[in-house]
Amino acid sequence: MLEGAASERWQHARSVDEYLVSADMIDQSTIAAISTAPGRAALAVVRLSGPEAHLIASRLHLPDADPRVSRHATLRHPKTREAVDDVVAVRFAGPASYTGEDMLEVSCHGGALAPQLVLEAACAAGARVANPGEFTRRAFLNGKLDLMQAEAVVDLIEARSPAMHTAALFQLDRGLSLRIEELREELLGLQGLLAYDIDFPDEDEGPVPAARIEEAAAGLVHRLSRMLDLAPEGELLRDGALTVIAGRPNAGKSSIFNALLGIERAIVTEEPGTTRDAIEALVSLGGYPFRFVDTAGLRENAGRIEELGIEMARGYAQRADLVLLCVEADRMPGPDEDNFLRELTAAGVSRVVVLRTKSDERRGRPAGSVSDSAPEVPVSAVTGQGLPELRTVLLELVYSGIRGKQETPLVTRARHIDCLERARADVTAFQEARTGGLPAEIAGTHIQDATHVLEDLLGVVTSEDVLDRVFGSFCVGK
Numbered sequence: 417m418l419e420g421a422a423s424e425r426w427q428h429a430r431s432v433d434e435y436l437v438s439a440d441m442i443d444q445s446t447i448a449a450i451s452t453a454p455g456r457a458a459l460a461v462v463r464l465s466g467p468e469a470h471l472i473a474s475r476l477h478l479p480d481a482d483p484r485v486s487r488h489a490t491l492r493h494p495k496t497r498e499a500v501d502d503v504v505a506v507r508f509a510g511p512a513s514y515t516g517e518d519m520l521e522v523s524c525h526g527g528a529l530a531p532q533l534v535l536e537a538a539c540a541a542g543a544r545v546a547n548p549g550e551f552t553r554r555a556f557l558n559g560k561l562d563l564m565q566a567e568a569v570v571d572l573i574e575a576r577s578p579a580m581h582t583a584a585l586f587q588l589d590r591g592l593s594l595r596i597e598e599l600r601e602e603l604l605g606l607q608g609l610l611a612y613d614i615d616f617p618d619e620d621e622g623p624v625p626a627a628r629i630e631e632a633a634a635g636l637v638h639r640l641s642r643m644l645d646l647a648p649e650g651e652l653l654r655d656g657a658l659t660v661i662a663g664r665p666n667a668g669k670s671s672i673f674n675a676l677l678g679i680e681r682a683i684v685t686e687e688p689g690t691t692r693d694a695i696e697a698l699v700s701l702g703g704y705p706f707r708f709v710d711t712a713g714l715r716e717n718a719g720r721i722e723e724l725g726i727e728m729a730r731g732y733a734q735r736a737d738l739v740l741l742c743v744e745a746d747r748m749p750g751p752d753e754d755n756f757l758r759e760l761t762a763a764g765v766s767r768v769v770v771l772r773t774k775s776d777e778r779r780g781r782p783a784g785s786v787s788d789s790a791p792e793v794p795v796s797a798v799t800g801q802g803l804p805e806l807r808t809v810l811l812e813l814v815y816s817g818i819r820g821k822q823e824t825p826l827v828t829r830a831r832h833i834d835c836l837e838r839a840r841a842d843v844t845a846f847q848e849a850r851t852g853g854l855p856a857e858i859a860g861t862h863i864q865d866a867t868h869v870l871e872d873l874l875g876v877v878t879s880e881d882v883l884d885r886v887f888g889s890f891c892v893g894k
């Protein structure tokens with residue numbers, strides 16, 4: 417039986433050529449990097465991967481040890497034998513390692529110097545400094561994970577909200593990959609049905625009823641559409657929904673911004689025109705990320721600096737995923753609010769919530785109503801009244817499709833959306849070709865195209881530049 421990285425690569429490859437290409441893409445050097453973040457810390461980890469990882473360990477005067485057994489030792493410079501640090505070292509033997517290659521993991525002291533000196537000693541012993549994402553790139557090329565799992569590794573590192581963290585962890589466990597593989601299997605099944613059709617074209621009712629093929633195609637379009645429907649929400653998990661707090665000067669915008677953050681971040685005064693710059697903060701509500709932006713109050717005839725702030729506020733509002741328009745509860749809304757709402761509609765911003773602020777100062781219903789369509793929430797930054805309701809409304813408006821469905825594989829990247837849309841377009845083109853009466857072999861090419869697109873998504877066949885793009889976004893050491 418075949419064993420090792422080569423056999424895993426072979427299982428993933430569809431042809432001899434593909435196997436050779438994937439083998440070719442791995443360079444034979446041994447790479448090293450500090451895998452932990454710089455700065456003052458108790459410990460740091462320096463990792464090595466490649467054919468000479470264990471030889472380099474010996475050159476660093478680390479004692480021999482079985483794989484996965486940690487050894488406490490003094491790491492010494494390979495040439496001078498000078499002590500570099502007191503470390504704990506673990507060897508891994510490929511293919512049973514993260515990258516699929518031989519590896520060495522050194523836990524040394526943290527801080528500015530120790531990890532750097534360990535890395536320099538490793539390089540003096542024959543390693544070269546790794547590029548960003550190079551460890552995971554090797555893991556991918558050795559068949560340890562597929563491309564979507566590799567992306568999930570970055571997502572996990574960069575996750576800033578519990579929901580993103582959950583989605584990334586689920587994907588690292590192949591949640592989304594399995595769903596894409598199922599779709600790919602179905603496309604291959606459909607290709608099989610079509611092959612029958614091509615072999616027996618003249619039979620009245622061939623071995624495969626036409627309805628069965630049509631059903632399979634419709635099912636695929638339906639499933640691809642369902643994944644794409646949730647994709648916009650999945651994408652928002654990455655950076656948070658851009659939520660712009662806007663309104664006339666003194667409406668209480670900064671106070672609400674601070675109340676949502678739970679800290680006094682923006683300056684609040686009784687003077688209109690206090691906020692002039694846009695201030696951003698990422699907040700997680702119920703685990704889901706929102707990027708709140710406090711902006712300058714909108715008004716005519718403002719001074720020069722304030723005017724610039726107002727321009728910025730408009731710019732932000734027009735790009736927003738959601739706008740919170742603040743109007744004091746006791747003030748009748750006027751033309752400023754009407755104009756602003758019109759601008760938002762023109763910019764395609766459909767999600768607006770009207771906050772009737774300072775509602776502690778008014779008893780009963782707020783004065784007038786601001787918009788026919790936007791929900792109105794009375795709030796007070798002073799008493800906290802209305803804030804829980806506001807949080808619920810925001811979550812419902814932005815994340816209703818994916819909230820609470822932890823087991824739903826989520827599409828979170830532009831690359832995924834692009835591939836799924838292309839696959840759906842191919843299957844739709846197939847349906848049209850069938851309706852148009854085109855021969856099965858011609859129509860079938862669209863199904864082959866769709867299959868290839870999903871294979872791109874999984875990284876079954878991948879060009880260097882796709883890999884560069886995916887792994888270029890990694891940090892060094894991962």
Ligand SMILES: Nc1nc2c(ncn2[C@@H]2O[C@H](COP(=O)(O)OP(=O)(O)OP(=O)(O)O)[C@@H](O)[C@H]2O)c(=O)[nH]1
Pocket residue numbers: 664665666667668669670671672683684685686687688689690691692711712713714773774775776777795796797798799
């Ligand atoms: N009673 C009461 N006063 C509030 C409330 N929110 C804000 N205020 C007061 O309203 C004034 C303006 O508040 P800000 O939060 O600075 O208003 P703003 O919209 O950011 O103002 P600009 O940045 O100048 O556009 C301050 O004096 C606040 O103390 C509230 O909920 N209740």
Ligand SMILES: [Mg+2]
Pocket residue numbers: 669670671682683684690691710711
């Ligand atoms: Mg303000």
